[in-house]
Amino acid sequence: MGIRSVMLPAAIAATLCAGGVARAEGLTVGFSQIGSESGWRAAETTVTRQEAKKNGDTVKIADAQQKQENQIKAIRSFIAQGVDGIFLAPVVATGWTQVLTEAKDAKIPVILLDRDIDPADKALYLTAVTSDSVHEGQVAGDWLVKAVGSKPCNVVEIEGTVGASVAANRKKGFDDAVAKDPNIKIIRSETGDFTRSQGKQVMESFIKSVGGKNICAVYAHNDDMMIGAIQAMKEAGLKPGQDILTVSVDSVPDMFKAMMAHEANATVELTPDMAGPAFQALNAYKKSGTVPPKWIETKSTLHTSQDSDLQQIYDEKKNLGY
Amino acid sequence: MSGAVHTAPGATRRLPRIPRAALPQIIALVAILAIDRAVSPGFFDIRMSGGRLFGSVIDVLNHGAPVAMLSLGMVLVIATGGIDLSVGAVMAISGAVAATLAGEPLAITIGAALLIGLVCGIWNGILVAFLRIQPIVATLILMVAGRGVAQLITGGRILTFSAPGLSWFGGGSVLGVPAAVVVTAGAIVVTGLLVRGTALGLMVEATGGNARASRLAGIETRGMTVAVYAWSGVCAAVAGILAAADILGADANNAGLYLELDAILAVVIGGTSLLGGRFSIGLAVVGALIIQSMNTGILLSGLPAEFNLVVKAVVVLAVLLAQAPRLRRVFARSAAPPKATEPAPARQQGAQP
Structure with missing residues (x-):
């Protein structure tokens, strides 16, 4: 034994x-x-x-x-x-x-x-x-600053889960980037818990409390919340991507679909x-x-509805299991 | 006996329609709606947009629908002295099933989703009634495993659909009223008629009050128990369909997450005891509306997101305290002028027999 x-x-x-x-x-x-x-x-x-x-x-x-x-x-x-x-x-x-x-x-x-x-x-x-989630927020903010130019712009922000470090970082990066531009004002900020249904509900309340006409752009900490927000805008008779600019982070396949339909403007990729x-x-x-160095930062690529390779990226991403 | 005699005339004199027991809930709902109106001046504005009513009040009803559906099933389960923790997970499963079959004829899509809810409910009921597992443990099994089942069905991704039939439950309307509200109102009426129009409600209460005595009195208590869990499963399945149709996709990771707790809270705010033995469907629905008016109000107020949960906790505490028997007695004593009314009911009581 x-x-x-x-x-x-x-x-x-x-x-x-x-x-x-x-x-x-x-x-x-x-x-x-x-x-x-x-x-x-x-x-x-x-x-x-x-x-x-x-x-x-x-x-x-x-x-x-x-x-x-x-x-x-x-x-x-x-x-x-x-x-x-x-x-x-x-x-x-x-x-x-x-x-x-x-x-x-x-x-x-x-x-x-x-x-x-x-x-x-x-x-x-x-x-x-x-990835550097502060940088992701910055890329989103920089895009918005460029997109609105010298026009005044009221931004509503749909945050991720309260207490999540990603949410705090993406907020910080974006806030810092748009703070440089006095035309851009963040007028409302609420949490959408990173989900589609909460993102939709938060956007509905923004449209009601400040009026759809007074919102120039939406920034969401992830694409899922933005997809919900896009639905809320459509149901309120607004045209997302045209009446209201959208920028969010993640680059999930459905966001490419929305951009191809011209219902969304930009997304920053978390690869x-x-x-x-x-x-x-x-x-x-x-x-x-x-x-190697102690930290290898992945790229935070910006995709916009103006890109010509949206369909191609969508096809590539579709089968990754998103 | 004497209590019933001397509250009844008082209640009819002051507020003819609303039963006295419902007062805290109604006052709470009115107060929260008033606060909502204060933080958002346009709260009660309603207009038509795309053939559908549009406004914050409509949002409250529309987003309150899933929790109201859940509480509709939950209130009966709690009336038998049980609890159903699995409803959130059942929502995720039924939503996933509906989204998977979205291309099929509507009857098949909805039928399959409801059937899976029924099966989940019967499973819970059998565990509780026949295997005698404590309800909180029995339904915990499905709460944990159910979400995994939903993830298996969707493959871990958000299954989107655009079939007009299923989408109607999210974006459709009847005479301008959102479909989710119509469906939920219909379910409330059907459930109300079933349990209060017949003796079923009494049997449910009897099962929760004293199962052994009820069995000896000829009530099939095990059958009643299975039936209420099955009904809770079906209600959760309806809620799952509404939630999926709302975002035109089945999100197995998040659909119905923690909503079982909201449903229990709605039932408790509605004054139903977790010990079982009595229940009120109407007040459970009012409870669901209180929760949703609070959520919508917080979003409208523009309060920083960090405060949301604290505000919720304070409001819920206030509503529950208002119902606490001890505090109600204190309030009742200080609200009524002490010397003038207290002898009066005594005299009435003496005069009546």
């Missing part, structure tokens, strides 16, 4: 090692994904698979169903499998020191995707690939391609030992 209890784990370890050794030329990466709570996250998972395929790498995806303990378990199993690198989309900012130290001891680089963590020691991860830069950094690190 004594022997058997030693033999069994040893046998498992051996199989796992064999699995790790018998890999092809590309790297094997373990990706601990938070879950699939939003369309964007589903798209991120799909893009990660595509990127791995493109590079000839292998990616093993573990869905944590919004639980940190599942992510920690997944990372431990990736370490046991001897992967070349670990991608982690952390569900929370704290509590990672122990498991990341284990990865470091096993000499497996960890790259954070989409969200940052708050570790005591920054050396616990190689780099973090995230689901966090894995692309991560694979690049990991490959460079593995092959030539190049240490």
Whole structure:
């Protein structure tokens, strides 16, 4: 019995090692994904698979169903499998020191995707690939400043969930950008909880409290709320995209549909391609030992209804799982 | 007995139509509407836009419809001493089913969505009535799992549709009244007639009051329990259809999220005890309207978003305190001139038999 209890784990370890050794030329990466709570996250998972395929790498995806303990378990199993690198989309900012130290001891680089963590020691991860949500707000604000020119413009703002850092950052970036222009005034600001139905309800109340004619532009912290707001404007007999300018953040496929119908003006992209830069950094690190900067910022591309490639982007995004 | 005798004449003298028990809710609703009018001068303005009534009051009715639908089912469940936490998730499932089948004939789309709600309700009812699982636990199962089921149906994305039949529930109207309001009003009338026009309501109350005594008196209490959960499931399915039609899409992640709590709150504001044994459909609907007039008022007021929940909490607390038996007794004593009226009912009481 004594022997058997030693033999069994040893046998498992051996199989796992064999699995790790018998890999092809590309790297094997373990990706601990938070879950699939939003369309964007589903798209991120799909893009990660595509990127791995493109590079000839292998990616093993573990869905944590919004639980940190599942992510920690997944990372431990990736370490046991001897992967070349670990991608982690952390569900929370704290509590990672122990498991990341284990990865470091096993000499497996960890790259954070989409969200940052708050570790005591920054050396616990190689780099973090995230977007800058303050910058996203700025891009949206800069577009509006350009679009209205010297005309006076009353803006209503549909905020994300109160207390969400993304909402606070997108607000700050936008507010700072339009503050430079004295013509632009933010007259109302309410939370739409990042959902279509709340976005619609908030816009309805804006139209009633300040009057549709007095609103020149809407800024929403995400596209879903804007899609709801567009519906509210249409139901009130207004023409979104023409009577009222719209700018929002995310670039979900439905927003491209709205822009093609000239019912929306602009959207700032939060790219689901966090894995692309991560694979690049990991490959460079593995092959030539190049240490990437601690933060790799993804691009916040602006798409407007004037663009000619809307249909093409829509077709590309449609199948990503948004 | 003596209480009933001496409140009845007082109530008829002061306010002939509204029963005394309904006063706190009616006063609360009127007060909130008055505040709404104060923060938004155009609150009661109604005009036609695109063949449909348009105005803040219409918004209150239109957006209050899903919670009113939920409370319609919830009030009966609570009357049996149970609770249904799964209604939000059932909304998400029925919305997802309706959106998936949006291209089919309307009868199939709606029929399938209602059927799935019925099945969910019967599932809850069987867990509670036959397997004797406590209602809060039994319905918690579907509350958690149901949203996952909805996500599986939609594939985790927002399923949009443009079929005219299903869209009618969101953008359509009957004589200018939004379809969601018409559907909900219809459901209120049907439910009211079913439970108060027949003995069903009494049987529901009896089941909640004392299940064993009711069973011995010949009431099929287990059947009643399954029936109220099934009805709650159907009501939630209707709410799910309304919510999906409102945004022309099924959002499995957010449709009906936390609305079970709003529905319970509406029922409680309506004065129905969570212990079961009595209920009021009308007041539960008034409760739903109170919640929505408050939400709409907050949005109209332009108050910073951070204050929303605090304002809500204060209003709900005020409404519930106004109903608390102890405080009502205190108010009743200080409101009536103490020496003049208190002997009077005593004399009446003595004179009547």
